[in-house]
Amino acid sequence: MIFIADYIALALVFILSMFFFDRKTPLIRMPLASKVFSLSLAMTALNALTDILTGVLLSASGVPLWMNILTNSLYF
Numbered sequence: 001m002i003f004i005a006d007y008i009a010l011a012l013v014f015i016l017s018m019f020f021f022d023r024k025t026p027l028i029r030m031p032l033a034s035k036v037f038s039l040s041l042a043m044t045a046l047n048a049l050t051d052i053l054t055g056v057l058l059s060a061s062g063v064p065l066w067m068n069i070l071t072n073s074l075y076f
Helices: 004-023 032-059 065-075
Strands: none
Touching: 004 032, 032 065
């Protein structure tokens, strides 16, 4: 399966993270809005990675049903 949108989302999150963390401000000194934004970037990256993993496991043979259900539940 081809997940072009997920790969583009990962690339966009990576680029946004590079620009956001370019200031080299420590996480402790960041304002709350910046911490929430960095958390949302991390959650977006995890969501895209989980979607890719779910598609790979669904197309692979010999994967147990419980693992497919677990990864699909994590994605949603």
